[in-house]
Amino acid sequence: MLAREVLQELIQVLGAENVLTEQEDLLTYAYDATAAMKHHKPDVVVSPLSTEQVAEVVKIAVRHNIPIYPRGSGTNLSGGTIPTKGGIVLSMLNLNKILEIDQDNLTATVQPGVIIQALNDEVLKLGLLYPPDPGTVTTATMGGSLSECSGGLRGLKYGVTKHYIMGLQIVLANGEVIRWGGKTVKNVTGYDLVALFTGAEGTLGIVTEIIVKLIPSPEARKSILAVFDDVDKAGKAIASIIRNKIIPATLEIMDNVTIQTVEHFVHAGLPLDAEAVLLIEVDGYKEVVEREAVLVEQILKDEQAVEVKIAKDDKERDLLWLARRSALPALAQKRPTTVLEDATVPRSKIPDMLKAIRRIADKHNLNIATFGHAGDGNLHPTILTDERDQDEMKRVHLAVDEIFQTAISLGGTLSGEHGIGIAKMKYLDWEFGEAGVAALRRIKEALDPNYLLNPGKIVRRD
Amino acid sequence: MSVYNSLDSITEELHKCMKCGNCMAVCPIYKETRQEVGVARGKISLVEYLLSGEIEMTERLADRFSLCTTCMACNTNCPCGVQFDKIILAARAEAVRKKGLHPVKKIAFTALKMQRMFDFGMKTGSLFQGVALKHVPHKSDRIARMRFDIGIGTDKVFPMLASKTLRSEFPEVVKVKNPKMRVAFFTGCMINYFYTDIGKAVVEVLKENDIEVVIPKGQGCCGIPASVNGDVASASALAKRNLRAFEKLGADALVVACSSGGTAWKHVFGELLENDPEFKALADKWAGKSYDISEFLIHKVPFKKQGLGRVDRKVTYHDPCHLNRGQGINKEPREILKSIPGVTVIEMKEPGRCCGMAGSFSLVHPDLSVQISDRKTADIELTHTDTVATGCPACRLQLKSGAENAGIEEEVLHTIQILAESYRAGKKNEIRSL
Structure with missing residues (x-):
């Protein structure tokens, strides 16, 4: 419980209706x-x-030593x-609010509570695109997505959130407000705090304004479905596409468990006996797309x-992407609890990785479906389970x-796009070692010495 | 076990929710308040806390459960297939069992049960409504505003009570020459007391299609206002009354022109009366032959196309939640509109988004209801049409109020009224060509 005095101070600043x-x-x-x-x-x-x-609010929190948990839509x-x-x-x-869309500099300036899709709806009217598209585009906020550095389906060609953040306004843990970065493509003034705060999960400061990079929206796109009877062949195909210097906007995979579940759910015509399917989309100028699609097919x-x-047409394309x-929805309906991971290699x-996941599922007698980017x-190895079953949860x-x-042993990382939060904190030293975790802690303590900002996330206080 | 009888009936529904928050993308209330308690995920969590015993049913909790228009938009956007309307109805019924009904609602629902008293009150009301309501001059709708604020604001534009109720204007059986079918008409309260023009259009169109219309005098309120607010006892009593009244006169089919009424006959009566074998059987029997009027005219007895006269209207159609998501009816009204010569249908952005009326929701949360309505009105304005068609008298009230307050010239009608208008225009032509 907070002291009455604290609540009164908060109400004084924000008004009772916002407390x-x-x-x-x-x-x-x-x-x-x-x-x-x-x-x-x-x-x-x-x-x-x-x-x-x-x-x-931060100053009040500092005075009374109260932790602050910044939150967008809470979809992380x-x-x-x-x-x-x-x-x-x-x-x-x-x-x-979307504060500005600057067509000359190809930037948008937004407040952190803007929903990602809302920004994209606006910029699309001008033929522009903000590429990061996590599965939660229609619900997640720009601030949340920046803080988690979310990725999505277009990562391969267009990168992830951090590649589109150009400038920030930040409230520091002492209540001071700073601006970093801006609309210039080049900027090497001082340490790159924009990069540091992107993906910091709200543990270092509170972002209150964001300048993002926009790109021209691609003119055309084409989707291709490929069915494989062997996971290795699908893997080789992925490598081969890239080796042939084609970078599709999207290159997705679904394993057999996912295919079976999805097909029963939406009837998109996926073959039930396939070991893996790849879903590929190339985009860009019409001529380029035509050429790339033929190459990918070959x-x-x-x-x-x-x-x-x-x-062949939008209808077929939509059906593929609907699949x-x-x-996730189809898998989620199979069991009450869906544990969705984002291990990345x-x-x-x-x-x-796919074969290892299959082995792990068999070993622990679990239902794990894998799909992803x-x-x-x-x-996204997805474990279908039931929270109420304690033995299974173990x-x-x-x-x-x-x-x-x-x-990690395959040279990958704990989290590709979901962040560390509480869920993966205990694994950090597997990836960084003790010295790495200590370095993280020193950064945290330099910016937030009293652990007031989103404490208990990423960095554990000793 | 139905949602009206026990909170346990929804445990599986609750377990389906994975808290992804996809409901936030479509919830009309959340869009306005941006508070977690406004959206399905928040209220599902509260029900879970309640079931686990972590919190108790309090009036404050019941208040939170009132924050839902039961528009079911979250159901359709839910990756896990959670039927949130079931959860909220069960939670509200639980609140009434534990904390009783809000005193104002108690009086209102009791009045609904006492049909004759209610009728008398409404008739007296139609004489004296000028005391509280100030008439707003308007060419097609008899509408008014509250003269003073009784807690629901003075912004809302209400329809004036009809001087004669619909049911008093017709005999119990409206005969036609060589009837091909006998159809019972459940009017619902709004059509009986306020929008008699919709009811008259229903009778007119059915007669035009050689259908004998039965309008049982013994029918009453559908009970939906009570059941959505958790007053299961009143709702059950009303369900029985209606089943008795219709069973007495009998018919090949039953039609409604109101999305609540349709939901009641098709789904709710059976759920309310599941523990009463005799009435449950009756409810199921009538559920099997209940149709929304647009559904009836497309699928059951395809309406006559010859004799349709020209109606010059640019129309946009608003999907009532309980017709569209509740009964899966959205193509039928559009098909009717598009078959009328002279009618151009122009779709608004998100025609299926809730208008914010939701019956008593608009009385309990007037400001929120108006905010939701304003978005709808803005979408309508962008269509540059002259008419909004819809399939529900409650939506009509809300849409009219929104248009009136925004100062846009837009007539709001039930789809069936435009069809009736077309038959009428057809007849005029016939006479002229004689």
């Missing part, structure tokens, strides 16, 4: 989209309307927004795809441990 204190409201901020996480109720939820108000998958130590949840959703055939299908987009190791090595945790061990 939630009743249990029935607070409890709805005790969780996020991460499966099987312990809930923690905050003491208060505040919704600032300006950078100044954010700074004032790493426990990143759960207020583990109570305190203040800082909802950024009322800072939801490569897939050379790599012994059982079947290759180019979507891919239905992967160099793309050449995709077949090894094969082109950038980012897989096996789930063991399997998750082994999946991460495997990813």
Whole structure:
């Protein structure tokens, strides 16, 4: 419980309507989209309307030594927004304006509460695109997606969130406001704090304004489906496409378990006996797309795809992508609890990783489906389970441990796009070693010495 | 076990939710408040806390459960197939069992049960409504505003009570020459007391199609206002009354022109009466032959195309939530509109987004209801049409109120009224050509 005095100060700054204190409201901020996480109720939820108000909230928190948990839509998958130590949840959703779209410099300036899709709807009217597209584009905020450095389906060709963040306004842990970066492509003034704060999960400062890079929206696109009777062949096909110097916008894979589930769900015509399917999309100028599609088709055939299908029209294209987009929903309906991981390996190791996941599933007698962004090595092993079954959950945790061990041993990483949060904190030294974790801690302590900003995430306080 | 009888009935529904938050993309309330409690995920969590015993049912909790228009948009956007409307109805019924009904609602739903009293009140109301309501001059709709604020604001434009109720204007059996079918018409309260023009259009169109229309005098409120607010006892009593009234007169089919009424006959009566074998059987029997009027005219008895006269209207169609998502009816009204000579249909952005009326929701949360409505009105304005068609009298009220307050010239009609208009125009032509 917060002292009355603290609440009064918050209400004075924000107005009573932007300060939630009743249990029935607070409890709805005790969780996020991460499966099987312990809930923690905050003491208060505040919704600032300006950078100044954010700074004032931080100063109040500093004076009374209260933790602050910044939050967008709470769609992350790493426990990143759960207020583990109570305190203040800082909802950024009322800072939801697109401040500027600059067609000459190809930038947009937005507040952190803007929904990703809302920005894309606006820039598309001008023939522009903001490429990062996590599965949550219609719900996630720009601030949340920046803080988690989310990726999505277009990572292979267009990169991920961090490649599009050019400038930030940040409220520091002492309540001071700084601006870093801007609209210039080149900027080497000082340390690259823009890069540091992107993906920092709100543990180093609170972002209140974001300048992002936009690109011209591609003129045309073509989708191709390839069916394989062997995971290795699919893996070779992925490598071969890239070796032939074609960079598709999207290069997705679904394993047999996923294919079976999806096909029963949407009837997109996926072959039930396939060991893997690849879904590929090339985009760009019409002429380039035509040429690349033919090349990709040839490569897939050379790599012994059982079947290759180019979507003839938008309807066929939509059906293919409906199949891919239905992967998670279809899987999620099979069992009550869906543990979705994002272990990532160099793309050449995709077949090894897929086979390892299959072994781990068999070993622990679990139902694991794998799909994901094969082109950038980012897989989503998805464990279908039931939180209420304690014995099974034990096996789930063991399997998750082994999946991460495997990813790291293959030269990969713990998290491709979901972030560390609480969920993967304990694995960090597997990837960085003790010295690496200590380096992270020193950065955290330099910027937030009292652990007030999203404490309990990424870096554990000793 | 139905959602109206026990909170346990929804445990599996709750377990399906993986808290992904996809409901945030489509929830009309969340779009306005941007507070987690406004969206399905938030309320699902509260029900879970309630079931685990971590919190108790309080009035404050019941307040949170009132934050839902039951528009079911979240159902269709849910990757896990959660039927949130079931969860919210069960939670509200639980709230009434534990905390009782809000006193105002208690009075209202009791009145609905006492049909004769209610009728008398409404008739007296039609004489004296000028005391509280100020008439707003308008060419086609008899509408009014509250003169003073009784807690629901003075912004909302209401339809004036009809001087004669629909059911008093027709005999119980409206005969036609050589009837090809006998169809019962469940009017619902809004059509009976306010929008009698919709009811008259239904009768007119059915007669035009050689159908004998039965309008049982013993029918009453559909009970949906009670059941969505958790007053299961009142809703069950009303369900029985209606089943008795229609069973007494009998018919080959039953039609409604109101999305709540349709939901009641097709789904809710059976769920409410599941523990009463006799009435459950009756409810199932009538559910099997209940149709929304547009559904009836497309699938059951395809309506007569000859004799349709020209109606010059640019029309945009608003999908009522309980017709569209609740009963899967969205193509049928459009098909009717498109078959009328002279009618151009221009779709608005998101025709299926809730208008924010949601029955008593608009009374309990007037400001929120208006905010939701304003978005709808803005979408309508962009279509540059002169008419909004819809399939639900409650939506009509809300849409009219929104258009009136925005100062846009837009007539709001039920689809069936435009069809009736076309038959009428056809007849005029016939006479002229004689």
